[in-house]
Amino acid sequence: MKLIRKLPGYINIWTWLSLIIVVLILLPNVSILINFFTQEADNWEHIQEFILPDLLKNTSLIMIFTGILAIFLGTSLAWLVSAYDFPMKKFFKWALILPLAIPPYIAGYTYNGILNYTGVIQTTLRNQFGISVDQKYFDILTLPGAVFIFTLFLFPYVFTITRAFLANQSASLIENARLLGRNAWEVYFRIVLPISRGAIVGGTSLVLLEVLNDYGLVQYFGVPTFSTAIFQTWFGMNDINSAIKLSATLMFIVFAVLIIEKLLRGRKKYSNTTAKVRPLNPIQLKGRKAWTAFSYCLFIFSLGFLIPFIQLLDWMFLTFDKIASPEFTTLIQNSLLVSFIGAAMISVFAVIIANFSRMHQSFFSKSAARVTILGYSIPGAVIAVGISTVFIDIDNLLFSFYESIGMEPTLFLSTSLFMLISAYVIRFLAVGYNSVESGFDKIGNKFTEASRMLGMNMTKTFFKVDLRMIKGPLISGFILSFIEILKELPLTLILRPFNFDTLSTQAFQYAGDEQIHEASLASIIIVVISGIAIYIFHQVLEKEPN
């Protein structure tokens, strides 16, 4: 009975559009899972026996060590900048997020360029001091090397989330512990770490998902993981079914990470139940302690941003004349084009689903919201496999249609930019969605309800009231997803149309061809644009503490 009553409220354009978007997102992922159980693959047994154990070993080693080190760096730095005052603390608060502006594959080849035989360190040692070093101490192209890069360039996820938590939520607990006579270390290990568990787990799971998503760094470093294996079986062995099986296995690992995250976080969410938020009063550090804190922050900032950035700048000046050509302008145009279209579609989809799910508190609307953010957990290579199988199927279905309108019967959709952009939308919809959703959360439903009481239907209300009020979050969601797409590598590498290059694929290819210096211009553009965005968002976040 209730359903019949509810129907009039449900039957509108928002529900239909949300339904369509959800299906579009689910299709490639479901197709992978179905194929995993149904399709035979030529090389699967061979892969299971000889390759899979190595993949599992490498993947778990990288995840475990990156996870532990990122927690260590992220929480210690977050605690320092939240609880203490020391020189340049304000700067480090946002500067320590900057490593995120450098994608791991760019960081990887930059560090290799710094450390290898012709790099700045070894040449200086040789030419200035006459010291020749044992190469094995300077070889970064190893599994520990990959852990080093991942840690340095992904720890800001732990850092930002933990810092936000400490800044807003913990003041009374920490002050109480201090009053009870605990010293700084005790407070850190017995109060800070346990109460920020939820935040730390959340940040770390983001780090791990990024590690699983990475293709560029592990490929360049020659450390086989799932992403590289998927590429290899698909393009090297031409065995898409094995690639699908690998993708599904990787998806199971992702689900495991997500489930473990949920279990570890327990019922604790990021926030306390009390509405009163009081910021933590920082303690002024003096003398040696102040300079130790400063040096620690500066050291990590240098390793995670300053050194690679300066090196990239240096290389850029070396190669600028050679690289800056009309072809390079095309690259920039391509990058901006796909990022713009992708981010625009993400914004529209995000608004549709967020608006639908806040208006209807039902099982379907909640699932729609969950599905929307699912894509962000799924590694690029997996989405690429899923979406191209779906698109090839669609093309096969449309085969006769293509013929009937006189087109050369080809794989029209699966060789078009459309496929790449759909993949971006699936992978990064969560970025736009989270931003829009938090905007809707902030304004609540009352304005919408007021408008409907004044006789406007849902769609008119949306354009006249809601859209105006979520303009800010919508724009930030757009910018964030724009940057994610700009940096994206594995999806772009696999799904781009023939001869279509972007800044990130260009940088990766140059680096892969041992033309590290030539890769720097494209990398610098990516890093600078991302860096500016991080700066702007930090300023915005600082103004609104919640």
Next chain:
Amino acid sequence: MFIQIKDLCFCYGNSKDDTIKNFDLEIDKGEIISILGESGSGKSTILRLLCGLETPSKGQISIAGKVMTDDRRFVLPEKRGIGMVFQDYALFPHMTVAENIQFGLKGYGRKAKKERTNEVLDLVNMAKYSKRYPHELSGGQQQRIALARALAPKPALLLLDEPFSNLDADLQIKIRSELKDIIKRTGTTSIFVTHDREDSKAIADRIITMRDGAAHDWESICTTRQEKSKLELVDMK
């Protein structure tokens, strides 16, 4: 009867118990009804059910002879012709006072829109403020604008959700009598929800008290007992 609510039941998605249980109420045209109850008694839910922002699981609502919801029908909130003053007013922050009021005046011509806006602004004594933005008004002024906005489309029924909860005590007493005045002048049938007995006494023609999701008449409260014996009735005097 102008408004008829029969056997209304409602429960929120995740709870087992009905928030509203077999709620019955009849209201005459032009009457001002106050629903009085503690927080959590379901009084605001009644308003949300009346205006269609929530969907009842059972029961029937009809207003001015038209069925708003029963087992087969459900009229969407924007089609019900009900005005509502929200607890925190919900004035659109990106529109001026005049724009807020004109928002609900669909189907009015340009001139008619302007006239009606001035009319209701005069009614609430805020004619001077039409160009202001909501954040440039005090709490009491915002409330008057919210009232004007709700009355502008000449609703069949006006709902007010805790209209005084955001005002300080002095203002509350002053605005209370004003409010009754304004509503009586327009002759609009009104229901307002409050937890403050004084508010109810000052404004309402009839007071309904709510406990555990069911209604009890003010007059009958100490004389008759409803058959549902588990509902504990208290002396309201």
